[in-house]
Amino acid sequence: MxxxxxxxxxxxxxxxxxxxxxxxxxxxxxxxxxxxxxxxxxxxxxxxxxxxxxxxxxxxxxxxxxxxxxxxxxxxxxxxxxxxxxxxxxxxxxxxxxxxxxxxxxxxxxxxxxxxxxxxxxxxxxxxxxxxxxxRLDHDRSVDRLKARDKLSQLTGREREVLALLAAGMSNGEIARRLFLVEGTVKGHVSTILTRVGARNRVEAAVMAHEAGLVQGTERREGSD
Missing domain, CATH: 3.40.50.2300 (Response regulator)
Structure with missing residues (x-):
């Protein structure tokens, strides 16, 4: 509940x-x-x-x-x-x-x-x-699409997959099931992603992913729990 x-x-x-x-x-x-x-x-x-x-x-x-x-x-x-x-x-x-x-x-x-x-x-x-x-972020912090893509270029292919699903609203458990990973592995990827892109939390990383166009075509699963 x-x-x-x-x-x-x-x-x-x-x-x-x-x-x-x-x-x-x-x-x-x-x-x-x-x-x-x-x-x-x-x-x-x-x-x-x-x-x-x-x-x-x-x-x-x-x-x-x-x-x-x-x-x-x-x-x-x-x-x-x-x-x-x-x-x-x-x-x-x-x-x-x-x-x-x-x-x-x-x-x-x-x-x-x-x-x-x-x-x-x-x-x-x-x-x-x-x-x-x-x-708003673009106006206040000059984080444009090019800069966001540059930050995300530091990520591995798997980390980009994890970030795209995170930005689509999935939890660690959902990401693990989607990518056939152990949830602890996903947590490790998320921690590394935040460090590499300089994000303070998951939401800021998700915003950066949206800005870079990483989320296009990513669908969040319906009815997941």
């Missing part, structure tokens, strides 16, 4: 997201919070597998909450719920260690895929969010 904490100051948004999650028998919403501080406190007391975190909230915002959650409970997955026009916030959330990004107006199926991927130790980027994040 995947245990989820939902943090958003809008009751209607929480109700909508909860209804989607409740439709999956493998997902349980263990608590809800209306602000970041309450979300941090509930994370520490309930220890969910995944926290779905809004960005703009009164009191402690989602960005500060994400940073505090990752410092205090790094094993808990953090998925940022965002809307268009908040690319600068998403870029900062990335630097705080967020594991996934989803649009509030996106496909409900993406929500479930994202929660599952992050709960299993993977990363998940909504394709639409990824495009906007890439535009």
């Amino acid at each position: 995947i245990r989820v904490l939902l943090v958003d100051d809008e009751a209607m948004i929480r109700a909508g997201v909860r209804s989607i999650l409740d439709a999956d028998a493998d997902v349980e919403v263990v608590a809800e919070a209306a602000d970041g501080r309450e979300g941090v406190d509930l994370t520490l007391s309930r220890r969910p597998d995944v926290v779905l975190l809004d960005i703009r909230m009164p009191g402690m915002n989602g960005l500060d909450a994400a940073a505090e959650i990752k410092r205090a409970a790094p094993a808990v997955g953090v998925v940022v719920l965002t809307t268009f026009g908040e690319e600068e916030y998403v870029a900062r959330a990335l630097s705080e260690g967020a594991d996934g990004f989803l649009l509030k107006t996106g496909d409900p199926r993406e929500l479930l895929l994202g929660v599952r991927a992050v709960a299993e130790g993977g990363a998940f980027l909504s394709p639409k969010v990824a495009r906007r994040v890439l535009q």
Whole structure:
């Protein structure tokens, strides 16, 4: 069972997201919070597998909450719920260690895929969010397609395969099954990939893979667990 904490100051948004999650028998919403501080406190007391975190909230915002959650409970997955026009916030959330990004107006199926991927130790980027994040990162950090490809050129063929599947939202277990590897081997590849490309976390590596065009044609398996 995947245990989820939902943090958003809008009751209607929480109700909508909860209804989607409740439709999956493998997902349980263990608590809800209306602000970041309450979300941090509930994370520490309930220890969910995944926290779905809004960005703009009164009191402690989602960005500060994400940073505090990752410092205090790094094993808990953090998925940022965002809307268009908040690319600068998403870029900062990335630097705080967020594991996934989803649009509030996106496909409900993406929500479930994202929660599952992050709960299993993977990363998940909504394709639409990824495009906007890439535009922002290109503006703020001048990480263009050529530079991203240059960084990825340091990887072996197998590491590029692992990175492409990671960027498609797969967990280590899913990547291992897809490539017929032991999960520990995949973990080793991921660690090496992060070091070689200079990424701070899986999501940053996934963004770099999207920027380099490595994910084109890579499909995430449906119904995997």
